[in-house]
Amino acid sequence: MFSSRRAFLQTTGCGFGYLAWQAMAQSQAALANPLAIKKPHHQPKAKRVIFLFMQGGVSHVDSYDYKPRLFKDDGKIIEVADSRSIAKTGKGALQRVMKPLWNFKQHGESGRWASNLFPHINQHVDDLCFLHGMHTEGVAHGPATLFMHTGTTSNIRPSMGSWVMYGLGAENENLPGFMTISPSLGNGGPRNYGNAFLPAVFQGTPVGRSGMPAKESTIKNITNAIWTPEQQRKQFGLLSALNAEQAAHAMPGDTDIDAVIRSYELAWRMQNNAPGAMDISGESEATLKLYGINEKPTDNFGRQCLMARRMAEQGVRYIQVNYGDNSNNPAWDQHSNLPKHGDHAAAVDKPIAGLLYDLKQRGLLEDTIVWWGGEFGRTPYAEKNGTGRDHNPLGFTVWVAGGGFKPGFAHGVTDDIGHMAVDDKVHMHDLHATILHQLGLDHEKLTFRHAGRDFRLTDVHGHVVKEVIA
Template sequence: MCNNHEHKKLRSNNRDLQEIEKQIDRRHFLKKTSLGLGALALSNLLGAEKLFANVTPQSSPEEILKAYNKNRLGLPHHLPKAKRVIYLFQSGGPSQMDLFDYKPKLTDMFGKELPDSVIGGQRLTGMSGAQSTLPIAPSTFKFKQYGESRAWVSDAMPYLSEVVDDLCFIKGMQTDQINHTPAITFMQTGNQLPGRPSIGSWLSYGLGSDNENLPTFISLVSKNGKGQPLNASLWGNGFLPSEHQGVQFRSGKDPVLYLSDPENYDGHDRRHMLDYLSHLNDLQTDSYGDPEIQARMSQYEMAFKMQTSVPEVTDISDEPDHIFEMYGKDSRDSGTYAANCLMARKLLEKGVKFVQLYHQGWDQHNYCPGGVKSQSRKTDQATAALIKDLKQRGMLEDTLVVWGGEFGRTVYSQGQLTETNYGRDHHPKAFTMWMAGAGVKPGFSFGETDDFSYNVVKDPVHVHDFHATLLHLFGVDHEKLTFKHQGRRYRLTDVHGHVVKDLLT
């Protein structure tokens, strides 16, 4: 270790150090002056009543957008319809033909071979490719039309049928991936390979937080789930700064790992410790200019705040009985899908921007009717309750709810076919998702598949299009939200995607 005199002498004889000091001076200037990044961040925290003080009911959209306070990235690019989102991800690939895509003509085609003209050279999985025949399997579920929109829903989803006039069905969804892990990764990050930022991380990076005491992006996974494994890369930040990664909340007494104080430690000096650590990291930043140092400090500070905020927000015991009854009996059991739906609503109320629910178990290669019934019992009531709950609180108008999996299922049976049972293989070229709430048309169905629910014959929507549309609802132009990494500018939609304007109000 050199003393202070030696350090000054070394600095005076080293041009690189002198240049670093000049850069440090510029950074300090920006931090100290009223025109610096700190002032921009502060302005972003001002309430809407201040931001729109000069806006009147007669103001044009252009005048409103001009009054809207944009952040350091110049976002939003246009007026957002959505302030927050709950993404109900159904891992495994729900069977669209047994839930929402009614195909009555298949009844008379039971057991017949799926024509080659329908397959059209599409890729099959190794499981289907090994079969000698591909027998058509009509759904065993009964379908009816519901609501003023007359949407078709099977009897597997009795609760969801009550809210169809709030839903916007996308029946022509398509993806590039036919196997679970790359397809889930593709749906969550826009790329089949792990390591890219997830949707929630992009929104966190682009739009920032609405709450100082909770993460912008939180993931919840149904407990005791069986099926394809899920991993943290699905809600990871990829190459974005680490403070934008999703934080997983778990069931049990410790919702966030390593957040609780160690045994016999009262935490009274933690604030002093963080302040001193922040000082040390400021010195490190001044020397090296590595932004990840400050990103890590932001995480430390957030963890400190979460020690008091997380126990409060994860305690649902104060919810009235009629709310638990609406979400179903499982809503009292922490970590279930129903409890996580209720938790998601609470998190939104506290200012969390993106809540991602993951529910496993929709991978029905065998015993599809029984598997669909089982998963519907676990999810149907709570999903419908979430829509109703948000609506009755006036939150649905600026909250986007998304439901769907990574791909769909085949019309033909995988394995043995009987009148009461069949299995369905993966199918990436035609499946159904739905959205509800902020900025999407309620009681609306978009897209159409052929009589076999195998090919999209009208209004296809690719995963990249879905991502572009989701960002658009938040006021973000998907082509402009980019991040430079290893010499290239990346975005959620890669070099693809377009906004599906027909879905929007």
């Protein structure tokens, strides 16, 4: 006697019956919606993330990590044996201490120290939670950027946005749940918003690309100006029938066909939703001014930030806003001519402050995590005794706001020149774990079986930084 239909099919006809049954089951499973809202592991404090990626690495010692000794010892020669120096010379090196180019003072009721590099954001320090003891993997942009997005410096792993979608599903079935605005083609490129071995439906959707004006950043070919709605419905019906036939003969475990089917279905629904979600023409003059739109130099990034707010309102789960370019030395990467930081700050400062204010006054900040930062920081010494700073993955600052994080709070300390994190250190794995926690996801339980092992965003590392949670 056979205990089940599965046992019968496995042991008769050389098992071919079981293979056929498995293929049918796979096709039926593909009909289930993998993007449906899923129950979190625990009660979440946030619903979504807006990640403001400052590509290239903002100098923390010139912005948010106040170190009086840098002013005192400016020009002094010290020996440095950090990973960057060793990677370049094989040993430690003598370096010249370089003071911040911007003056610091305390801001807000919380008295947080910040330089005048970001004067508009400084008006919101009481909403920000600073992590001054950050450290990460990778001394070059490519590995460090990939690590920031995927938790690995070299392997092909799912991006954080894809993990969030896999864990929580999409809030709005008419829009992609993971969108990245103006992503760079370099330093990880599409892998920074890719799904890797997760089902293909969880990959991010790029809107424009780095170097393209934000006015032109949209999802291409979202509307059809040639065919009538009736003709488009007939075309979609035919495609759906052909895709269903293809899916019925798909190999077990093949998610690509299902992803294609769902992309067509989503594209069909997006025709009436996506253009409006990204169209800022209906915003008031006051709102445009708040973000610095139609002003120089803030127009471009202001449009990106306003699109992010509109996406958040429409239920997009994970939104990345990229400030960078496609060069090998991206945006904030001032190995020389550190004053260039001022130009970049002028382009993003007012739009970011506007986004924080807009989210708060609309009641969105309390369940939206705004995450600001680059892939690493910069050294407190002048590179090659020049006018810029080198990469520094050993100690730097990021800030988060909203989403249940403590406002007006600072956590972690670097040494007295801002070189290395020394107390209350937070690794990038820890930051990933903490953001997932605020979204209701346990980073140790958010796993996916691939190639014989369970993978997760934080690999076998990471812990939730409870000290920064309100």
